[in-house]
Amino acid sequence: MEEKIVVSFIIPAFNEANMIVDTLTQLHKFAPKVGYEIIIVDNGSTDNTIELAQHFGDTVISCAQGTIAAVRNFGVQVSTGRILVFIDADVKLTQQWQDNINNTIENIDKNPLLITGSRCSPPENNNTLNTHWFNLLVESNSSTYINSGHLITSKVLFDKISGFNEELRTAEDHDFCIRATQAEALISPNASLKVFHDGYPTTYAQFIKRERWHGREDFKSFTSLFNSKIALIICFHVMLFMLSLAIVYLHGIIAGVSFYALSMFILTLALTRYKFNGSPMQSLMKTSLIHYAYIIGRTLSLVDRLTFRYSSKFR
Structure with a gap:
């Protein structure tokens, strides 16, 4: 039996x-x-x-x-x-x-x-x-x-x-x-x-590609966007990036790049402390760098939505 x-x-x-x-x-x-x-x-x-x-x-x-x-x-x-x-x-x-x-x-x-x-x-x-x-x-x-x-x-x-x-x-x-x-x-x-x-993923490039894939549903509609904390953070990142470009235009590349770098340093550090509360301090800087790669990947998800690269063939 x-x-x-x-x-x-x-x-x-x-x-x-x-x-x-x-x-x-x-x-x-x-x-x-x-x-x-x-x-x-x-x-x-x-x-x-x-x-x-x-x-x-x-x-x-x-x-x-x-x-x-x-x-x-x-x-x-x-x-x-x-x-x-x-x-x-x-x-x-x-x-x-x-x-x-x-x-x-x-x-x-x-x-x-x-x-x-x-x-x-x-x-x-x-x-x-x-x-x-x-x-x-x-x-x-x-x-x-x-x-x-x-x-x-x-x-x-x-x-x-x-x-x-x-x-x-x-x-x-x-x-x-x-x-x-x-x-x-x-x-x-x-x-x-x-x-x-x-x-x-074992490399930063693979990691960014992975997050680019995972993030695309967050931007499927306004409802999904506003229901996702990550999507809102990505929108804030895009605003910072656009502001940085404006500063480059008005005050030069050094001022614009410095503004963006400092803003992202503060943002990723704060997000990392929030996400991994209690994690070892010696890991904080490396994890913050990975968090920045995470944000880049998710930002590319938004770019894919805006440029209609999210096709039926996407796996």
Whole structure:
């Protein structure tokens, strides 16, 4: 008699040949000690992601078109578990995750209107972005939403709010959690459910590109803009930049550049202290520099909206 499926893992994948083997190996190694299934939803990969995933004997289905939200929803449609675990194709489970998942399952069974998971930890190395940004995000653990790279909830809640919003190309997890709280769900991050994310950017250029991608939904409409603190900060940054250009025109390049540099130094320092309250002082300057790269990336999101570069082909 086959074991009843309790947990369904939903993994969207697009050209993840470099990551999918490690992800599935770790998943099977540290899976919950209950019946589980793994559903890999390929989103039109052009590499051998599908072939590599099929070697594990898990369910591999195709959803070549649609947003990442649509891909996740498609995976849920074929799932059979009452607990849904969404992870990205470059996220690895740990022994600590396995040790704590059964309690999580029990908590969700008691309260199906629960969303949990944790911020993904970066690889354990000395990369500046990992040390002075991503690790600090994990340690702050103050998020009001759970990132869909590692989000756990019940099928009951998922159905109640009709899953992820398939019109969103990014920030679908934030929207999911907002609608869930409106449906009286509880958002409860659990740092003991530790996972690692191998796909974090390792250079400033990659980091800016990542934030450029993540920020575009913030400028989709005036409503989304005014509902996003980050979007309002970006608008303020654009105003500072335009004022700096005016100063260059009126008083010369040195005056304009100095004004912009001093303004951004104060702004990023203040934002960093606010975002990472309690973080080590020796990290403050490096983290502030990364915060500036974050602002640049999000500003490019606004530029993409204003120049209509946000196309249907954007992934």
